[in-house]
Amino acid sequence: xxxxxxxxxxxxxxxxxxxxxxxxxxxxxxxxxxxINFGKFKxxxxxxxxxxxxxxxxxxxxxxxxxxxxxxxxxxxxxxARFPHYIAHLFVNANIPMGQYVVRLFWRNEWRCIVVDxxxxxxxxxxxxxxxxKNENELWPIIVEKAIAKLLGSYAxxxxxxxxxxxxxxxxxxxxxxxxxxxxxxxRNGGLSLPETWQCIIKSFNDGNVIGFxxxxxxxxxxxxxxxxxxxxHYYALVDxxxxxxxxxxxxxxxxxxxxxxxxxxDSSKQMTxxxxxxxxxxxxxxxxxxxxLCCHGQLFCRxxxxxxxxxxxxxxxxxxxxxxxxxxxxxxxxxxxxxxxDYLSNESNVFGLQFNHExxxxxxxxxxxxxxxxxxxxxxxxxxRDDKVSGKYxxxxxxxxxxxxxxxxxxxxxxxxxxxxxxxxLQLVCQSLNIVSTGLYVFNGTTRSIPPGKHPFxxxxxxxDGKFSDIEVVVFWENRQAHIAISExxxx
Numbered sequence: 001x002x003x004x005x006x007x008x009x010x011x012x013x014x015x016x017x018x019x020x021x022x023x024x025x026x027x028x029x030x031x032x033x034x035x036i037n038f039g040k041f042k043x044x045x046x047x048x049x050x051x052x053x054x055x056x057x058x059x060x061x062x063x064x065x066x067x068x069x070x071x072x073x074x075x076x077x078x079x080x081a082r083f084p085h086y087i088a089h090l091f092v093n094a095n096i097p098m099g100q101y102v103v104r105l106f107w108r109n110e111w112r113c114i115v116v117d118x119x120x121x122x123x124x125x126x127x128x129x130x131x132x133x134k135n136e137n138e139l140w141p142i143i144v145e146k147a148i149a150k151l152l153g154s155y156a157x158x159x160x161x162x163x164x165x166x167x168x169x170x171x172x173x174x175x176x177x178x179x180x181x182x183x184x185x186x187x188r189n190g191g192l193s194l195p196e197t198w199q200c201i202i203k204s205f206n207d208g209n210v211i212g213f214x215x216x217x218x219x220x221x222x223x224x225x226x227x228x229x230x231x232x233x234h235y236y237a238l239v240d241x242x243x244x245x246x247x248x249x250x251x252x253x254x255x256x257x258x259x260x261x262x263x264x265x266x267d268s269s270k271q272m273t274x275x276x277x278x279x280x281x282x283x284x285x286x287x288x289x290x291x292x293x294l295c296c297h298g299q300l301f302c303r304x305x306x307x308x309x310x311x312x313x314x315x316x317x318x319x320x321x322x323x324x325x326x327x328x329x330x331x332x333x334x335x336x337x338x339x340x341x342x343d344y345l346s347n348e349s350n351v352f353g354l355q356f357n358h359e360x361x362x363x364x365x366x367x368x369x370x371x372x373x374x375x376x377x378x379x380x381x382x383x384x385x386r387d388d389k390v391s392g393k394y395x396x397x398x399x400x401x402x403x404x405x406x407x408x409x410x411x412x413x414x415x416x417x418x419x420x421x422x423x424x425x426x427l428q429l430v431c432q433s434l435n436i437v438s439t440g441l442y443v444f445n446g447t448t449r450s451i452p453p454g455k456h457p458f459x460x461x462x463x464x465x466d467g468k469f470s471d472i473e474v475v476v477f478w479e480n481r482q483a484h485i486a487i488s489e490x491x492x493x
Contacts, residue, residue: 009093009100015043016100016117021150023119029156037067039124039311043099046126047120048137053094053351055135058084058300060239061317062276063141064257067129070145071160072214074131076166077144078237079210079337083291083364084300086171089344090144091351103147104348109416111344114147121155122470130155134257134317144170163212163235164178164444167337173210174412174475176336176446180328190430190437192447197334198248198324200448203243203408204336208287209236213252214333227251229262230330230461239319248324251280254258260320266362267320280321287364294360300352301357336446339412340372340477341367365412372477375487376416379459379469382491393464394426397472398490401456407480409451413445415462415470426463427472431456443470451478457490 021027044051055393060078065071080086092102092113099118104111121129131141148169149155164175181188190198205209218224218232226229229487231254240251249265249322265271281303342365348357362369377397403409413427427445429438434456436446460472478485 009102011097012095012098012100014098015045016098017119018115018117018150018309023117026147026199027154027240028121029154029297037123038129039122039126041119041428042122042126043098044120044139045086045097047122048139050137051095051096051118053091053135053140053143054299055133055138058087058140060237060253061319062133062135062138063255064132064318065255065407066131067123068155070131070161071117071255072161072163073145073148073166074141074238075156075235075253076163076210076337077141078239078253078255078450079167079212082210082239083208083339084295085291085345085354085356085361086294086339087140087144088350088352091140092349094325095141096139101143101147102351103144103145105169107151107169109414111172111348112179114150116143116146116150119141120146134249162441163335164337164440165442167210167212167335168444170209171337171339172341173337173339174410174477175440175444176204176338176410176412176439176448177440177444178334178336178447180332180334182332183325183328190435194328194415197328201238201250201324201334202243202248204338204367205238205241206287207367209367210337211241211326212236212335213238213331214335216332223260225259226330227262228330229260231256231259236331236398240280240348242280242283244276248312249321250278250324250327251319251321251423252327253320254318257318258316260316260318261322261326263322263326265321265323265326272321273337290360290364292416294356294364295354300354338367338412338446338477340367340370340475342368348486354469364410366375367477370410370477370479371476371481372475373471373485373487375478376462377472377474377489379471382489385469393469395462395464395469395476397460397462399458399460399474400490401451401458401476401485402486402488403452403456403478403483404453405435405476405480405483406450406452407483407485408448409476409478409485410446410448411438412446412475412477413440413444413460414473414475416473426461428461430459430461433457446482 059079063074063078094101103114131145167173213236215234236252260493342361346356386394427440
């Protein structure tokens, strides 16, 4: 059941079994490798002695990947778990004894409610094949993963993907997707420079947005663990970012809940002295205090988040510090989910019965206060279609951005056709005069630049999908509240 509006759960006399996503091999999907290890579907109430939605608060370390290759999804979920109020919003209703849950996901530009039961696949030894929490009896990551498996048709369909779609599903954010320029590259090919990339990370993190990184492909194969501990073609969540005594550092988390970076600034490195560990892992931030204040009246806030990261050292928990210099050598993509629409967090109900203060939400998610404009460019006769016999047909549209004073501007583009399946398509934003070339994934694209005053022509290229072109939604938002921006669509023919 996928509905646009929340529905109350009916009174049940026996445990719920979802007829639309039944506990069988069709719901498991066509993953041959998983079918070899698959044992059966089993209720969570049969696996856990005292199942609870949340145990000891919501925390990024609650999420540990199972047998399915959905690191893109789970790391996106971990980035969002920095903000427990967003996880709370996902849960509309829950009947744990009867195994029935209603999960809210952002899909095709609107929040939709998905009803699931508590059957999950286990292997032939009875071990969970799905995501699991470090906390025994905790269910919330398992239920979220199942809701997305239902949305996409099967557990096999959640394997393989990229961060923009995951962040979008959980928050309705405006995704930004960047290819990271390598330090030895002679040209940035229209992408962010390395100084711009670092400023983008630290600014977006402090503005209360969610960030993830995709590691570079390893020639020995996907998910090959390099000698440095970085997993190839894998997706990591950003947990923290800081300039510490002249060093640009980020803290990442592997969704496996294990296997960490082994180089400089890692847990066992010479840089990580007891004092440095204390400075980095126990630092109190303004944002963590605000999040605690926002969530303090419920069961959402994890004790280990109370202004500090965990003071006790946990070996090989998948969490590690790495310098920005090493990050850009080993990761080639960055996704930022800009959390600009927060009204629903204070207006819509959740299973925890919590109401979130709108003023506090704005202080946590500063991007929500930026001025923004949105325009939909419809595919019509004024646009140009290019037919490439190798690549297929591409649509070209153009608009002019007018700005009266300099400002950092974030561009977010989205194809708005009804086909939101999880595979690659081309959506590119180009401004030759400003050396901007941004190529996105799936139906999303976005980038950020400091834009000088004037009129700047931008071109949008989008790929044909099943013989049809999509209208394009363009959202522009900016930091300088004194600046005035307008966009107007141009005639190409």
